[in-house]
Each structure stands twice: as structure tokens, then as C-alpha cells.
Amino acid sequence: MENVFIIIIGAIFVNNIVLAQFLGICPYMGVSSRVSTSIGMSGAVMFVMTLATIVTYLIYNFILIPLDITYLQTISYILVIASLVQMVEIILKKVSPALYQALGIFLPLMTTNCAILGVAMLAVQYEYTLVEGLIFAVSHGLGFGLTIVLFAGIREQMELIDVPKGMRGAPAALVVAGIMALAFMGFAGLV
């Protein structure tokens, strides 16, 4: 039980996926100009991340290890994630059109989100069990959601500020992300 708590706090705050591990920077910078879209994005990330971690865990332990072909990890994982994203898209379209509409273009973008592949690989690297891996993935998804929604909130406010010409757009956003990373460093040593 204690172990589970450490995984959750560690994944959300201490080793935050965006601000401490630098994974998923593309959606972090790209889809964070509005709070509403960033909420949609983090929902999609959390969903696919959890599914992908479970499926890749099963593939790694029941196919790659018994056949001794672990060097195929990268290729098999990315193929699994790509088809999983496609499958989720088709199922959602049929089962829950409302959710499909809400996630919209974020689903196909998921294939090239390095946070998904990164978390799936880290879960294997840390030798988690299936349940631990599941908790690990959900908390990393929550951590991603927390940072991207906070960041989107700051960026919405920044539109009203007169930023110096040279720093407008990406440079100012990166500096803000740096200050957020500085704030999250306060969690270091918590677990």
C-alpha cells in the first residue's frame, strides 16, 4: 500500500512527466493556448497512456521475453500504440460519439506523443507488476493533465500582458514553463 502511494505522489509531483522528465513537450507547447482544449487533451492522454501501458506490459512479458526478442521492444511498442490509437478512435466513434467529438483531433496526434511510449517503456524499466504499472500510468496521466491545464491558464492570462516584442510567442512560453519547473522542483525529496 505504501509503495502505491509513493508511485502516485512520485509520478504526479516529484518526477512530473513534463517538467522533470521532458516527455510530451509537443502537446504541452502546442495545445495549451486554451484551458478547455488542454482538458480534452489531458483526458485523451490519460486514457491512451493507461491502455498502452497495460497492452505493452502484456506483450513484453508474454511475447518478447519468452521468445527472447526484447530488442524488438521499440518497433513492437510503437506499432501497438499506433494501432491502439486507431482502434480507440473507431470504437469511440461508434460507442460514444459525444466523447469522440470532445477528444476530436487529439486522438490521432497521440501516436507521436512521446509521453505515451515513454511511460510504457519506463514501466518495464522499473520492473513494475501489472497493477503497479497501471497506477503508474494513471498517475503520470494525471500529472500531465495538471501541468498542461495550469500552463494553459497562465497562457490565457498572458495574452493580456504586453510582452516585449522579441520574447512574444514561443520564447515567453518557454520561460514560463521554466518557472513552472522551478516551482515543481519544490516537491523534490518528497518521496
Next chain:
Amino acid sequence: MNKLKIISKGLIKENPVFVLLLGLCPVLGVTTSAFNGFGMGMVTTFVLFMSNLVVSLIKNFIPAKVRIPSYIVVIASFVTISELVVEAFMPDLFEALGLFIPLIVVNCLVLGRSEAFASKNDVFSSVTDGFAMGLGFTFALTALGGLRELLGAYSLFGYSFIEGDGMLVFVLAPGAFIGLGYLTAIFLKLIGDR
């Protein structure tokens, strides 16, 4: 298209990091020193070069509907090759780059060049484009790595100039974001974008 134009586009006009903001995860993640940045840049250049070559060779045989998965398989093969080579011959670099070598598969820059350039152009132009984009990427990584190493450890490529420990914050995560922010602003100013 003029080859020199392709090269100057990859290095400066459409620099993948400073102008296009593509593939930022490794840019921020591995640039704790100039050498790590340079190493990561070279590995990515190799993958870009080879995947552009193969994609442009096979572009006419792939049905449009399954082109993205096919490109990903091509890219993943070259990433696995470079992963094994780096692990065998440069174990120190492999240790430093860690998870970011397999993650080249999902670097939007590599897939982006396959989709936007190699699938539409002849082999020689595609190879030039892959090489130029790789060089631009390496340049950005080395510059950011150099800046962070200089401020964070008072050294460059492992040679220290000044006594002392440096400003630790530049080696840690916040320094990556802030350093890249200011470098981007300076780069955009220099190429006359603002």
C-alpha cells in the same frame, strides 16, 4: 529544388528547433552538456538521413492509407539500429541519453520530414533535406547544451575555464526551458524574424 537552398532552409530559415519547435523533448531532456547535445544530434541526423532515403525510395509502392504506419516502421528500424550501435560502441553516451534514443521513433521532426518532404520529392533532395534538418537540429542541441554547461558547470565540452561549481539551476530542468526560451528569442532576432 536548389540543394544549397535546402541546406540553408534546414539550418537557418526552418531550423527544426528554434523556428519549427519540433522534437523538443530530446532538446530539453539531454542537453545537460554540449557533448550530450552533440551526440543526440548526430544520432537523430543518422535516423533522419536514412529514413528520408528509404521513404523516398519506397514512396510509390505504399498505398496512401497506410503510409504513416509504414513510415513509422521504417523509422523504428533505424532507431533500433542506432540504439544497438550506440550501446555497443559508446556506452557512456548511451547511459547519458537513456530513454531518449528509443524515443526518436516518436520525434515529430523525423516523421514530419518523411511525410512533408521525402514522400513528395526525389531521392537526392530527400537525403539532402534529412541531412540539413539533422544538422540544424544538432546545431540547436549543441548550442543549448553548451549554454547550459557553460553556466551550470563553468565548462565547455568537459574543459573547465573558471574555478567553482557553476549555477546548478541551469543543469536542472528549469534551466533547460529558460535557456531554450532565450536562445530562441536571440535566434529569431538574428535571422530577422522580429
